[in-house]
Amino acid sequence: MMSTNSRRKRCDIPANIMIGFLGAGRMAQAMARGLISGGVVQPSKIWASDPDPTVLKFIQCLGVNTTSKNEEVVKNTQVVVIAVKPNVVSSLLKEVSPFITKDNLVVSIAAGIRISVIEELLPHASRVIRVMPNTPALVQAGAAVLAPGSAILKGDNDLVAELLSSVGICEEGTEANLDAVTGVSGSGPAYAFAAIEALSDGGVKMGLPRALSTKLAAQTLLGAAKMVLETGKHPGQLKDEVCSPGGTTIHAMHTLEKAGFRSALIDAVEAATKHSQFLGKLG
Ligand SMILES: NC(=O)c1ccc[n+]([C@@H]2O[C@H](COP(=O)([O-])OP(=O)(O)OC[C@H]3O[C@@H](n4cnc5c(N)ncnc54)[C@H](OP(=O)(O)O)[C@@H]3O)[C@@H](O)[C@H]2O)c1
Structure with a gap:
């Protein structure tokens, strides 16, 4: 069951809240950068740990606190984000479990790792929330869904x-x-x-300069996405509205249909979903 109003303000973010990232790779960087550039959290209120000094140097550019010790992040923060690859989650949780207290809210973004698995590896009644975010958080255009664990607080x-x-x-x-x-x-x-790259290739094939073609392709996806979100119209209706009888767009749509465009996207979602389910079964 999804909430319907994602823009409603749910609460004030406490000014002194400390946020930690265990693992400082792509997702941690995207989320930290988004939080900082959106003015939501000061860099000094963020900690990040990672075994790779090069990765730490990268995230240090944001002005956040960094360390190679996961324990230090847990001790210094209230919201602890598990941002390592799924196959590392179990060993990471065993390592930090002795330092997790009731003051920590553990947020896992690891694909496929079940809440029950995380809760079992942490002290009894640990506060856990599982989230599936995405990298456009980097530019304040992320899409995330959260699922609560069994012992979260109000x-x-x-x-x-x-x-x-x-x-x-x-x-x-x-x-x-x-x-x-x-x-x-x-x-x-x-x-x-991949869609933007392919559209850009099409433009280049038909004679457009690469930079212009890529810009037009990206802006077109952005604009179409905004129309879906802002008009509330069904995407099929919006598609119909730009397909004039016998026009260029319906010719292009027919070509996409023949190539299995929509089936390919449905198959892609199914494949990723099944792999996530597989990761979950590995525990
Ligand atoms: N990328 C996405 O688009 C995306 C979207 C949604 C969810 N996620 C989830 O987000 C999580 C992170 O993905 P990512 O793409 O950010 O991965 P990533 O770029 O590989 O970042 C993970 C980082 O964690 C480090 N690490 C490994 N073991 C560690 C440990 N024991 N303690 C602390 N840090 C450790 C890794 O270092 P080494 O490289 O040296 O091992 C790496 O720098 C994954 O679980 C993924 O399922 C990712």
């Missing part, structure tokens, strides 16, 4: 939703939704990048 969901809403939209869902969410929005930016 306000925990709202706090995480508010943090994530500051870098895009955040919907509340159930854990059963999250594999499919991974298939649509978690992995989705890659499908959109």
Whole structure:
């Protein structure tokens, strides 16, 4: 069950809240950068740990606190984001578990790792929320869905939703939704990048300069997405509205249909969802 109003303010983010990232790779950087550039959290209120000094140097450019010790992040922050690859989550949680207290709210963004698995590896009644975000959080255009664990406190969901809403939209869902969410929005930016690249290739094939073609393709996806979100119209209706009888667009649509365009996207979402389910079974 999803909430319908993702833009409603759920709560105020406490001014002194400290946010930690265990793992300082792509997602941690996207989220930290989004939170900072959106003016939601000061860089000094963010900690990040990673074994790779080069990665730490990169995130240090944002002005956040960095360390190679995960324990230090847990001790210095209230919201602790698990931002390592799924295959590392279990060993990471075993390592930090002795330092997790009731003051920590653990937010896992790891694809496929079930809340029950995380809760089992942490002290009894730890506060856990599982989230599936995506990288456009970097430019305040992320899409995230959160699912609450069994021992969260009143306000925990709202706090995480508010943090994530500051870098895009955040919907509340159930854990059963999250594999499919991974298939649509978690992995989705890659499908959109591939679409932009292919549209740009088409423009270049037909004689446009590369830079112009890429810019037009990207802006077209952005504009179409905004029309879906802002008009509330069904995407099929919006498509119909730009297909004039016998016109250029309906000719192009027929070509896409023959190439299995829509089936390919449905298959892609199914493949990503199934892989997320597989990761979940590995535990
Ligand atoms: N990227 C996306 O679009 C996306 C979208 C939604 C969700 N996610 C989820 O976000 C999580 C992170 O993905 P990512 O793309 O940001 O991965 P990433 O770029 O590989 O970042 C993970 C970082 O964690 C570090 N790390 C490994 N072991 C660690 C440990 N024990 N303690 C602390 N740090 C450790 C890694 O270092 P080494 O490289 O040296 O191992 C790496 O720098 C994943 O679970 C993924 O499922 C990603």
